[in-house]
Amino acid sequence: SRSSSRLTEGLAALGRRKLDDDTLEELEDLLIASDLGAKVAARVATNLSKERFDKEIGEEEIRLALASEISDVLKPREKIVDFSDGTSPRIVLFVGVNGSGKTTTIGKIASKLKEQGAKALLVAGDTFRAAAIEQLTVWGDRAGIPVMSKPTGADAAGLVYEAIEKAKAEDLDLVLIDTAGRLQNKAELMAELEKVVRVIKKLDPTAPHDVILVLDATVGQNALSQVEAFRNTAGVTGLVMTKMDGTAKGGVLVAIAEAYDLPIHFIGIGEKAEDLRPFSAEAFSKALVGVGA
Amino acid sequence: MFDALSERLGGIFDNLTGRGALSDKDVSEALREIRVALLEADVALPVVKDFIAKVKTRAVGEEVIRSVKPGQQVIKIVYDGLVDMLGGEDADTSLRIDSPPAVVMMAGLQGSGKTTTTGKLAKRLSEKGRKKVLLASLDVRRPAAMEQLAILADQCGDSVSSLPIIQGQLPADIARRALNAAKIGGYDVLFLDTAGRTSIDEQMMTEAAEIAEIAQPQETLLVADALTGQDAVETARRFHERLPLTGLVLTRMDGDGRGGAALSMRAVTGLPIKFLGVGEKLDGLDTFDAQRVAGRILGQGDIVSLVEKASEQM
Numbered sequence: 001s002r003s004s005s006r007l008t009e010g011l012a013a014l015g016r017r018k019l020d021d022d023t024l025e026e027l028e029d030l031l032i033a034s035d036l037g038a039k040v041a042a043r044v045a046t047n048l049s050k051e052r053f054d055k056e057i058g059e060e061e062i063r064l065a066l067a068s069e070i071s072d073v074l075k076p077r078e079k080i081v082d083f084s085d086g087t088s089p090r091i092v093l094f095v096g097v098n099g100s101g102k103t104t105t106i107g108k109i110a111s112k113l114k115e116q117g118a119k120a121l122l123v124a125g126d127t128f129r130a131a132a133i134e135q136l137t138v139w140g141d142r143a144g145i146p147v148m149s150k151p152t153g154a155d156a157a158g159l160v161y162e163a164i165e166k167a168k169a170e171d172l173d174l175v176l177i178d179t180a181g182r183l184q185n186k187a188e189l190m191a192e193l194e195k196v197v198r199v200i201k202k203l204d205p206t207a208p209h210d211v212i213l214v215l216d217a218t219v220g221q222n223a224l225s226q227v228e229a230f231r232n233t234a235g236v237t238g239l240v241m242t243k244m245d246g247t248a249k250g251g252v253l254v255a256i257a258e259a260y261d262l263p264i265h266f267i268g269i270g271e272k273a274e275d276l277r278p279f280s281a282e283a284f285s286k287a288l289v290g291v292g293a
Numbered sequence: 294m295f296d297a298l299s300e301r302l303g304g305i306f307d308n309l310t311g312r313g314a315l316s317d318k319d320v321s322e323a324l325r326e327i328r329v330a331l332l333e334a335d336v337a338l339p340v341v342k343d344f345i346a347k348v349k350t351r352a353v354g355e356e357v358i359r360s361v362k363p364g365q366q367v368i369k370i371v372y373d374g375l376v377d378m379l380g381g382e383d384a385d386t387s388l389r390i391d392s393p394p395a396v397v398m399m400a401g402l403q404g405s406g407k408t409t410t411t412g413k414l415a416k417r418l419s420e421k422g423r424k425k426v427l428l429a430s431l432d433v434r435r436p437a438a439m440e441q442l443a444i445l446a447d448q449c450g451d452s453v454s455s456l457p458i459i460q461g462q463l464p465a466d467i468a469r470r471a472l473n474a475a476k477i478g479g480y481d482v483l484f485l486d487t488a489g490r491t492s493i494d495e496q497m498m499t500e501a502a503e504i505a506e507i508a509q510p511q512e513t514l515l516v517a518d519a520l521t522g523q524d525a526v527e528t529a530r531r532f533h534e535r536l537p538l539t540g541l542v543l544t545r546m547d548g549d550g551r552g553g554a555a556l557s558m559r560a561v562t563g564l565p566i567k568f569l570g571v572g573e574k575l576d577g578l579d580t581f582d583a584q585r586v587a588g589r590i591l592g593q594g595d596i597v598s599l600v601e602k603a604s605e606q607m
């Protein structure tokens with residue numbers, strides 16, 4: 001991703017100068033402007049200054065040092081996942097707020113799985129939104145993977161139950177379950193999600209094997225509350241961050257990585273099937289500060 | 294949150310009693326807390342800085358009112374400043390839809406809520422405004438985007454229709470066909486729902502500008518997610534540069550986000566915020582209310598009564 005970020009432009013304006021309190025404050029501001037949040041930004045800037053305070057420092061050096069600070073935070077969260085591996089059927093549930101990219105991410109993963117020859121089933125668990133079923137069906141058709149659905153308005157938990165029974169009976173490797181977008185403060189909708197998880201557990205106490213929270217890179221500090229709520233309700237096991245191809249660089253992920261021990265699996269970088277990449281702490285951090293762009 | 298803020302401010306002002314006016318130092322300290330509060334609410338940093346500078350000039354030297362805690366007095370000044378910056382108490386939130394067929398174009402990032410908002414506005418105009426409305430999807434990219442809009446049109450009732458889908462047609466051609474259909478069919482309003490796009494996707498931004506050129510919309514609304522972080526300024530600025538925007542819509546205000554993006558986007562574009570999306574259903578649409586949003590950015594709490602109390606005494 002090209003150096004279009006505010007952080008990049010800001011750093012360029014800093015030029016070569018002494019790393020004093022003023023410079024630090026500016027750095028902190030730049031991190032805030034990348035959604036790290038005031039507290040995390042302050043800490044990252046302070047860490048950076050530990051060994052370098054009062055020293056002359058150039059733009060590129062600042063960038064690299066910042067990237068490395070941020071990468072240190074994210075590195076432990078880097079975890080590539082291969083859904084076609086492990087128990088079968090492996091049951092993977094996708095959750096998140098409205099419009100974050102759940103259905104598209106499932107479509108992308110499905111396309112990959114097909115290449116790997118996994119026997120998979122997609123489940124149209126969003127029985128609420130207009131044309132949500134049709135949307136997932138298009139992705140399933142593209143990938144050549146069957147999609148199980150019920151008419152709009154049907155009970156999602158019931159559909160999920162039938163899908164898992166079918167997966168067991170047909171000895172499938174993998175079930176990818178789409179869910180309706182829901183805001184984490186809506187108790188009723190969160191209870192519905194809880195019910196889906198409960199129903200899955202009824203058929204397989206070890207499932208869902210993965211609960212993937214899909215986050216949108218444009219989101220600000222609210223992402224922290226999303227992680228907290230979906231973790232409590234659905235037992236999130238991993239994260240995906242979408243829309244990394246825009247101007248937002250998803251800096252709130254740094255704050256999330258500090259607060260939660262949750263692996264980050266993938267980033268989305270576009271709307272096409274191939275626009276999904278394994279998460280790399282180093283690449284993410286560099287993109288955030290505009291190194292090697 | 295508001296309580297926390299007013300407590301934090303309370304501490305700063307505790308030893309202020311007895312002096313005549315708010316000093317530079319007192320105000321600066323208070324504003325540092327307010328700065329953090331605004332950042333936590335996702336107001337974009339440049340906007341926060343501007344705002345803090347303005348409030349500071351307003352607050353320094355202000356007479357301390359005996360009966361109100363100085364912290365609350367500053368909050369009142371901050372709150373008024375926010376309301377002001379959001380467009381004031383009686384911001385213009387109506388749509389210009391005279392001269393039928395009036396074209397309304399919807400634009401924004403992927404997944405921001407354009408299609409849903411199109412449905413909501415159509416329902417409102419047909420029910421409250423007795424308008425005959427045509428919806429056209431120019432989204433040839435997202436799977437089932439056109440079907441989504443057609444389903445929403447159906448849910449809106451008899452006076453809302455959707456343009457028949459012709460697979461394989463380009464957005465600009467769909468726009469022309471829609472304009473024609475709106476004229477011939479005697480529609481009052483035509484909504485053009487566009488595909489989501491990032492502001493740096495040159496090809497897609499050019500496409501959007503071209504659609505606007507062809508359709509000459511009376512209203513072009515930027516639909517944005519209220520949960521957006523610091524990127525709000527960038528997105529608003531870039532869309533504003535390329536499209537003849539006339540207003541903003543902030544969706545997902547039914548979430549627990551503090552909605553700082555509203556302030557950011559309003560500040561960089563100067564455009565009125567016309568509507569707030571407050572739900573997934575078609576009736577989940579509110580007209581914009583600066584006071585409500587200002588209170589929310591500061592953290593809901595009991596701001597209104599507090600501010601009322603403060604203003605009675607000021």
Ligand SMILES: Nc1nc2c(ncn2[C@@H]2O[C@H](COP(=O)(O)OP(=O)(O)OP(=O)(O)O)[C@@H](O)[C@H]2O)c(=O)[nH]1
Pocket residue numbers: 096097098099100101102103104105126129132179180181182214242243244245246267268269270271275403404435489491
């Ligand atoms: N630019 C970009 N767009 C994306 C990415 N991932 C998803 N999108 C787009 O974002 C929009 C919303 O994606 P969906 O997959 O429908 O999101 P969702 O979470 O399933 O939405 P709901 O089911 O309505 O809650 C669509 O237009 C997608 O094409 C990405 O990585 N980059």
Ligand SMILES: Nc1nc2c(ncn2[C@@H]2O[C@H](COP(=O)(O)OP(=O)(O)OP(=O)(O)O)[C@@H](O)[C@H]2O)c(=O)[nH]1
Pocket residue numbers: 098099129181183401402403404405406407408409410432435438487488489490544545546547548569570571572573577
């Ligand atoms: N809770 C809530 N959800 C909303 C609101 N507005 C839209 N949504 C949801 O957000 C998701 C995306 O909405 P869409 O209308 O499909 O968004 P879009 O901008 O048309 O998306 P693309 O066409 O893919 O770019 C859907 O799940 C909607 O139900 C709102 O105000 N509140």
Ligand SMILES: [Mg+2]
Pocket residue numbers: 102103104126132178179180181
């Ligand atoms: Mg979906």
Ligand SMILES: [Mg+2]
Pocket residue numbers: 407408409432438486487488489
């Ligand atoms: Mg749409």
